[in-house]
Amino acid sequence: MNWVIFAIIAYLFLAMQVGLRTLIALPESFGGMAPSLLLILGVYICLTARSHIALWAMLALGLTTDLITTLNPDSTIIGPAAIGYLLAGFTILQMRGLVFKESVFTLALLTFAAGVFACITITAFYKLRTIPWLAGDASDNWDTANQLYRYFMMVLYTTALAFPLGFILYKITPIFRFHEKKTY
Amino acid sequence: MFAVFVLAISSLLPASFAGRVSFVPKAIVNFVLIPTTTILHGFSSSVRPPKTLPAANINTFEQLQAEYAAATALIRQLQFESERLRDENDQLRRYHELNGSANSLHIVRTQVSGSTQPPNPTLLISKGANHGIAIGNVAFLDGKLVGSIRFTTPLTAEIKLINSQAVQLPVVFKPTVGDIPEGSEEQYDLTLNTEDDGQTFFAQIDKDSPVEIGFWAHLYDRYNQYWPTEAKGLIVGQIIDIIPDPTNPYLVNRAIIKPTIELQRLREVDILVPDQN
Known part of the structure; x- marks a missing residue:
């Protein structure tokens, strides 16, 4: 895979996710979160690149997601999204042998699956942080059910956006220069 | 596996220590994002501009009359206040010149480059420590409190909004x-x-x-x-x-x-x- 192209596409997706957040975010009654465009890119990479490259890409995208996440009100925590995205990537790699990889429907469905895994992992880590003998974050500022609801709505929204973005990504596949051997 | 172990440890660090660990990569990401997100945030604000929410409804005509009278009296009061402040400002300027130095405030106006997700929403701004901005500085607009500075780099900063959790x-x-x-x-x-x-x-x-x-x-x-x-x-x-x-x-x-x-x-x-x- 061409890592320069990957970095450029990831930068554009990240800039759109942060810069256009107020335009594309869900209403407050549906959680108020913007879709995770990096997750769509990550699932696409997992479907088309080699296994170890896909996992490194998911790790990078997860780290980037951590750096723009403000679930902790006082500081930025590196790790929950990175592990969540890695877990999601591993899941996609197990499933990709069973699906049509060049289909946007596959991309969208696997985006939903990956999003669920990633968001449950992120929520679990932030919930663990409220344990006093671990990080000891204030637990009255953290509502697990509310956060799971926000994430679920965000994942649904991201799944819907995976159709148009997946179509674009599949059109520009040649510039990524994937060299994966097809195995049946 | 080692990377996963390190990330798991990093996920459970106390907030103060985690902030130091994430400072440099976060500063790099913010610095790299600011030029593009400023344009995109400006575009999204122009498509869906912020609304100033209307004042609460007053029900009766008498109350409306009372409000009008109070507003007129307030305008007169503000005019007197404005003249008084102008005199005070002149005196302070003379005092400052005589004494050489004093604690004062100055206002840094900055553009918003982007925002982050709830439940702790923040605003990214394109000015930072190089412009004198420090953690704890107050952000406001037209007399309305917006939040306080949560994170700074030399060229960027983040504002924690008042509707974040754990804001007193x-x-x-x-x-x-x-x-x-x-x-x-x-x-x-x-x-x-x-x-x-x-x-x-x-x-x-x-x-x-x-x-x-x-x-x-x-x-x-x-x-x-x-x-x-x-x-x-x-x-x-x-x-x-x-x-x-x-x-x-x-x-x-x-x-x-x-x-x-x-x-x-x-x-x-x-x-x-x-x-x-």
């Missing part, structure tokens, strides 16, 4: 927006209303409290415990409803306060930066 908002309620808290009023602590995803705050008030719908919540941290002196008097929001408090409906009311600006859609904010000579 001690306020006093005044009937008109121009009133400056005197210090003798009763102070209330606002709590973020999680039932509407942080769009409003509430404060518990006595049943016989003179506080009414339409009163303005001014930030007033009497002992500067959570907010600096320069933040006193900034408007947090306006009371839009008063209902019986669910936990004690017979003795206590709950005043619902809503910010009058859409915090996450702002295009620019002002930062109050104290000069330390």
